Amino acid sequence: MLNKQEIMQGLTQHLGYSHSPYSGVQVVAAIVYETNGEERVAYGVNIENVSYGLTVCAERSAISAAVIDGMQSIKALYVMSNQSDPISPCGACRQVVTEFMQDPVAPVLCVNKALNKSWESTLGELLPNRFDLG
Amino acid sequence: MLNKQEIMQGLTQHLGYSHSPYSGVQVVAAIVYETNGEERVAYGVNIENVSYGLTVCAERSAISAAVIDGMQSIKALYVMSNQSDPISPCGACRQVVTEFMQDPVAPVLCVNKALNKSWESTLGELLPNRFDLG
Amino acid sequence: MLNKQEIMQGLTQHLGYSHSPYSGVQVVAAIVYETNGEERVAYGVNIENVSYGLTVCAERSAISAAVIDGMQSIKALYVMSNQSDPISPCGACRQVVTEFMQDPVAPVLCVNKALNKSWESTLGELLPNRFDLG
Amino acid sequence: MLNKQEIMQGLTQHLGYSHSPYSGVQVVAAIVYETNGEERVAYGVNIENVSYGLTVCAERSAISAAVIDGMQSIKALYVMSNQSDPISPCGACRQVVTEFMQDPVAPVLCVNKALNKSWESTLGELLPNRFDLG
Incomplete structure (x- = not known):
């Protein structure tokens, strides 16, 4: 079972891959999913x-x-951004x-980058x- | 003030303009909005x-x-489809x-085409x- | 038959309806189409x-x-923006x-707002x- | 340097992860890219x-x-589908x-699944x- 602290570290490590030259708003998400009975996590920016x-x-x-790794269903979603307050997923997501x-x-x-605010x-x-x- | 019956007629009249050759699911929506103090309605499929x-x-x-007609804010939303049950707006909408x-x-x-079910x-x-x- | 000058006036008149608070890039387009044998124009921002x-x-x-007005096929496309050079339609469009x-x-x-450059x-x-x- | 035969095998192996319950059209793509001087490939459906x-x-x-793996620029694109003829990327892509x-x-x-037609x-x-x- 993946623990929350590992995922928070993964979010922090991947945030910088965000391609956001137009808004400057960096966002990273983690999808926890199961594939063949094993729990895994995939990141995206x-x-x-x-x-x-x-x-x-x-x-x-x-x-x-996650889908290209065989994801069958989503177990949990984490979202981190570089904004001062946590942002929530948009309607499309x-x-x-x-x-x-x-x-x-x-x-x-949903957490902010400083990890001191969450929703x-x-x-x-x-x-x-x-x-x-x- | 636009009455609900007029909008239901408008929905019914415009449903057929839906371009849905792939799914066969026809949907029409009405946006009630204000522009320069006047209440108006715009349709879309x-x-x-x-x-x-x-x-x-x-x-x-x-x-x-509605936007190209000067819409400033949305007063009400109506959705009709050709499905037996009313459909709700997707997250993106x-x-x-x-x-x-x-x-x-x-x-x-949200109503169905037969106007006998609503949400x-x-x-x-x-x-x-x-x-x-x- | 709609003439080009009328459409240029229409583009100029509608450009300000653009809802572009994030980029500041205003764009307006005109679609010339036929419906029931009559040539018409629809604008969008x-x-x-x-x-x-x-x-x-x-x-x-x-x-x-245009679709909600019964458009069957597109006869011509015009694009105007508030940028100094004309912009071309994106791949999605x-x-x-x-x-x-x-x-x-x-x-x-494709034209710029000042109408002195086109593509x-x-x-x-x-x-x-x-x-x-x- | 990745060879073409390896990528064709990768495409074939990943095609089945396509989530296409509505159209039945399965598509898989490979992006060849560089990150930190190393050439890599990422797949998607x-x-x-x-x-x-x-x-x-x-x-x-x-x-x-590819972006979450640090992609800086795209070197090549491969597309395979389960259709009889190769399909080309849509305008949005x-x-x-x-x-x-x-x-x-x-x-x-662009290739078909049988690998006997390409574009x-x-x-x-x-x-x-x-x-x-x-």
Whole structure:
């Protein structure tokens, strides 16, 4: 079982890979997932684009890295940014995360870089009555 | 003041403009907004793309039509689809709608095409603790 | 037949509706299309979002406004921005425009706000060997 | 130096991770890049979403995996799909790839799963006069 301290270290180590020349807002996310009965973690950063609209958030970047490793479902989501207050996942990321959600009470933990402020929620709370086609 | 019955007629009239050759799911949205003190409504449909990822939802299509008409803030959102149950806005649309939200209790009403099933919420409830940069 | 001067006036009149608080780059587009044998024009502006990734370009905004008016195919595309040099459509817009392209030599005209610099191309040249599923 | 045969094997091995329950079109991409003077490869698959619009293509998934590994620039792009003919990158992917393009003649190679049909181009040819803000 991955412990929270290891993931916090991983977030801190990867934050600088953020490609954010347009906003200066650096974000890194960690997706904890299971593949073949083993618990793993994948990291992702925000990757901005000169068109703005083709920017991808850290949360979805991390999902890309997890899916290519065989991710079947998301166990937990962590988000860190270089802003003074913790930021929460945008609506687009909430929709994509819940595509892989088997457990609506899976935790979401958002922290600032200094690790002295945090915000907690769950996948289910973040997107009430989520869009789906039944 | 626009009445609900007129908007329901507008939704029904515009649903067929949906460009949805890939999914067959037709969606139309109405955005009620104010511009220069006058209340108006703009409609939009889902516009799918062969790449899937460049598809735009009906809600965001309607916002495009409202912004070019001078929309300052969103008063209400209506969504109709050709599915048997009402569908709710996806997370991406919730994020974009709240970019123009001044009133978190502004109503959201989702209906099916037959108008015999509906689901109601508010802009604020749809995206709790929304992503923002403070 | 719409003349070019009228469209240039329309672009200039609509540029200020751009919602671009994050980049300061204002863009407006005009889509010339046919519906029921009548030639029409729809305008759209870039609509940025605090998430960056949910930003929509002016070209796709204009397509939303045209589709809800019954657009069947795109006859011409015009793009104006407040930058000193004309900007060209991003790759995402090129893909979406060509979803509605029946004529690969349909003109694309990009101009700056001062109208003293321009760049011309065609829909077909902008996206050689476009992605499609045959 | 990575050889082409190794990358073709990698593409074949990763294709099945595609999350494409809506279209059935499986796509895998490989990004060859340099980090700290070492040449590496990252793979990505298309990850579809029930909203369609939040789908991400294989090419951009692979870029996410490369950026979190320290990618500085893209050396080559490979795309394989389960379709009978090779597919080319969509316009959105072309725009994102060129954000990391230092060499406009970097090769792009698209193949089908059976490896008996291919299509070649370069990053520069795929997006003539690309959108940029100078």
